[in-house]
Amino acid sequence: MxxxxxxxxxxxxxxxxxxxxxxxxxxxxxxxxxxxxxxxxxxxxxxxxxxxxxxxxxxxxxxxxxxxxxxxxxxxxxxxxxxxxxxxxxxxxxxxxxxxxxxxxxxxxxxxxxxxxxxxxxxxxxxxxxxxxxxxxxxxxxxxxxxxxxxxxxxxxxxxxxxxxxxxxxxxxxxxxxxxxxxxxxxxxxxxxxxxAQELHRIAPFCGVQPCSLDEDNVEEEPSAYARQLQKLSGKICELVDDFSxxxxxxxxxxxxxxxxxxxxxxxxxxxxxxxxxxxxxxxxxxxxxxxxxxxxxxxxxxxxxxxxxxxxxxDREPRRAPRTVRTHNIGAPPPDVGQRGPGSFSWYAS
Missing domain, CATH: 3.40.50.300 (P-loop containing nucleotide triphosphate hydrolases)
Incomplete structure (x- = not known):
């Protein structure tokens, strides 16, 4: 196999x-x-x-x-x-x-x-x-x-x-x-x-805009020279990604x-x-x-x-605590019963 x-x-x-x-x-x-x-x-x-x-x-x-x-x-x-x-x-x-x-x-x-x-x-x-x-x-x-x-x-x-x-x-x-x-x-x-991730050119005007003014009505009418260059570069990258589709x-x-x-x-x-x-x-x-x-x-x-x-x-919709990843999976052992922590178990969370 x-x-x-x-x-x-x-x-x-x-x-x-x-x-x-x-x-x-x-x-x-x-x-x-x-x-x-x-x-x-x-x-x-x-x-x-x-x-x-x-x-x-x-x-x-x-x-x-x-x-x-x-x-x-x-x-x-x-x-x-x-x-x-x-x-x-x-x-x-x-x-x-x-x-x-x-x-x-x-x-x-x-x-x-x-x-x-x-x-x-x-x-x-x-x-x-x-x-x-x-x-x-x-x-x-x-x-x-x-x-x-x-x-x-x-x-x-x-x-x-x-x-x-x-x-x-x-x-x-x-x-x-x-x-x-x-x-x-x-x-x-x-x-x-x-x-x-289609028609990415639609997001190019937002590049270089401050996060607090992302609404279309709040986009600066005259962006700075840096913002204009960033928008132009972003537009070209978007065009490239769209071309590959x-x-x-x-x-x-x-x-x-x-x-x-x-x-x-x-x-x-x-x-x-x-x-x-x-x-x-x-x-x-x-x-x-x-x-x-x-x-x-x-x-x-x-x-x-x-x-x-x-x-x-x-x-079960209770908020969960942030997990710590613990990988203890042993592929050589058979899967244990659910709820048991054995040699073949996989524990994702730890206290």
Whole structure:
């Protein structure tokens, strides 16, 4: 069976690690073995995260900075170049195979966008893995919904999403994360506009305008020279993105099981995973509802999904506390009973 997986990329703060944690937790509830792979040599997760494969076991930014006298970005590029030249990652992935089957692999990639915009190392690593294991990957590019609040930032995010699609050359979806916070921002356009990313020239006049005057009636009649140049540049970028007509965004609230389930279906559709076609609908619904029942971050008693629990999931609207991501999934162990914390469990929250 081929190796299937998701390559999670995006700028720092977009929610990549939280998304990877939520994705692995959902797959576990759906009884789909998964393995989380850290490809960030600068990841700071000691004591909080546990990966099936961690590139820091091979090379780390701190060690390279000390030994090679490099800065943070130079050390990060050096680490990925060394990983590309070695067979370490392929050997580690081989060790995940059980009964001629691989788990679903989720790659948590570095946030430095130059690694896949300008550098060839990350793409080379993924290409080598694809050739070795006949792998079917889908790239998921994450963008924080907060970028929509600043028109110039959103235009830049669209350009970055397009660049990632062209450079990685993988089946690709773009995801607008942290949608549960979207109502906190004053947006220049309706949220649907930012999701569809069509006719971007409509947002160019708002570039360079102060956030307090985003209404069309309040746009300055005579913007400054800087604002005029910024609007002109933004307009050209919007025209470029529109010409390709490739960019659109799938909204995601990682605390909402239905939202995560929709993203999982898109990932499966892109890479052709059999579960995306043959998985029983009841199993998908159960995983979604169990995800909702445990979104508050506490371990409850063992439960089964029935009519009462479905109603409880729908009525549960209490504000949730900010989560700490804890990845403890062991793909070598069978899924435990819901509510138990065992070697094969996946705990998303911790107190």
């Amino acid at each position: 081929p190796l299937y997986g998701a390559v999670v990329v995006g700028p720092p703060g977009a929610g990549k690690s939280t998304f990877c944690a939520g994705l692995c937790r959902y797959l576990s509830l759906a009884e789909r073995p998964c393995a989380l792979v850290n490809l960030d040599p600068a990841c700071e997760g000691e004591g909080l995260t546990k990966f099936a494969i961690d590139v820091r076991d091979f090379v780390s930014v701190d060690a390279v900075m000390k030994d090679q006298k490099l800065g943070p970005n130079g050390a990060l590029r050096y680490c990925l170049e060394q990983l590309w030249k070695s067979n370490w990652l392929k050997d580690q992935i081989t060790s995940l195979e059980e009964d001629d089957c691989f788990p679903y692999v989720v790659f948590d990639c570095p946030g430095q966008t130059e690694l896949y915009v300008h550098d060839h190392s990350l793409r080379g690593i993924l290409d080598d893995v694809r050739r070795e294991f006949d792998a079917r990957f889908t790239a998921a590019h994450l963008v924080d919904v907060a970028q929509c609040a600043v028109p110039t930032s959103y235009v830049a995010a669209c350009l970055l999403s397009l660049t990632a699609m062209l450079r990685l050359e993988l089946p690709h979806i773009n995801i607008l994360t942290k949608m549960d916070m979207a109502n906190r921002y004053d947006l220049a356009m309706p949220l649907e506009f930012f999701r569809e 490739l960019v659109c965004y799938e909204p995601l609230d990682v605390s909402d099981g239905e939202s995560v389930a929709k993203v999982v279906r898109l990932l499966d559709k892109c890479n052709g995973h059999p579960c995306g076609v043959h998985a029983p609908q009841s199993l998908i619904e159960d995983a979604t509802e169990l995800f909702l029942l445990h979104r508050g971050g506490t371990d409850g008693p063992s439960i089964s999904v029935d009519g009462d629990n479905r109603g409880a999931a729908g009525r």
